[in-house]
Amino acid sequence: MAERKLYLGGRLRRLRRELGMNQSAMAAEIGISPSYLNHLERNQRPVTAQVLLRLADAYDVDLKSFAAEGGEGTGVDQLGEIFADPMFSDLAIPRYELLEVADNAPSVADAVSRLYAALVERRQHPEGGAPDETSLVTPEAWVRDHIQAQRNHFPYLEEAAETLAGALGEPIGLAEALRRRLREAFGIDTRIVPPDLLDAASQHYDYHRKRLMLSSLLRPESRTFALAYQLALFEFRPLLQRMIEAAAPPDTPTRRLLHMSLANHAAGAIMMPYAPFLAAAERHRYDIDRLCGEFGASVEQAAHRLTTLGRPGARGIPFFMLRVDAAGNVSKRFAGESFPFSRFGGTCPRWNLHSAFQTPGRVATQIVETPDGQRFFTVSRTVDRAVRLDPRESSQLAIGIGCDAKYAPKIAYADGLDLSDPYITPIGPACGICPRLRCPQRAAAPAGRTLALNELQKTISPYPFVG
Structure with missing residues (x-):
């Protein structure tokens, strides 16, 4: 330095x-x-x-x-993804210019990212005239960016949840303690009801009768989370309102989604209070199944919680997490620190997150390397949806968590792996912006690159290009 x-x-x-x-x-x-x-x-x-x-x-x-090079927020890779869009193909913007914007004008980089997100949304919904510009940034994108700007850590909410969890008692039996607290503090009765009474909902609060109804299809850990969520809405109402006002969402749908997201964060923190959860995570070397057993949580709940351990002076390993369905659609993206994957596209097919569906319930580990040379240790497995209304439909999703490879020795899943193995799986962002030349799984031609096609030769990659 x-x-x-x-x-x-x-x-x-x-x-x-x-x-x-x-x-x-x-x-x-x-x-x-x-x-x-x-x-x-x-x-x-x-x-x-x-x-x-x-x-x-x-x-x-x-x-x-x-x-380090790159920094936080809208970095050079994300700008590269944006400017790889075909409408910019004639500009041939060099990487050093993108790096200069990302490093020296971060607010401009964030604004460009927000505008491009709005453009992507508009392309997906071209009909409907000219709406207000703010409506082009979806509530999901706005809330995701806000959460990531806080590095998925909300200190005041964590402290409040930790205090409440201490008053409720041990994690085993937490559901009954939550029901009792709802009844005694807020006069709310909780009932388990058949799913047909809730239509497509998994839980519903009846304001008039002061009754919380939970679907009988919910698994025990999901019922506990539902109770914690409802309690957080009432117990932390003033705090949640202050946090929402400070965030200043642009419209009512975004405000409601942020409210729900913060209450979800609080629910996870009530079930898995910060200090006890971090201590257990370090004691069990981040073994998710053991954390689930100790805190009565699901695999997905515990994995998500691992991405939130950013308390100053008491940080856990900075994990990122993704959740995908069998078609590759990403439905969750969270990161405690760096997040090496595409924001606007899917994930790399070479990451074994996608092959987890072939071995349901089994843990798959992998060391991957991004084009900039950064290495990550990842853990992937399938999980079941909280509710499955139709037994003929698959209930499985795949989740993947990962962190900088330097943390791997602290993680139980890395035991027995040769972390010095010279073969590390090379991965990239979305295929349209991935710079790797010889990828046999490339699904799209790289934007802004000249294809090197020769009718007398077929290459391993379906879209060879000039490097």
């Missing part, structure tokens, strides 16, 4: 924006003048080792990732 000057103005601005601070407040907390911080953010001064250490101390910043 001492051998090169670090100009990290964009990352400093992004960090300050995520913390909701002005320059004067941040400068005071790290012991420098506002004018000096202004120079740092404008890349008129390099960030010194002393400033980096103060940032790490004040905000629990990971110095290696903060000072």
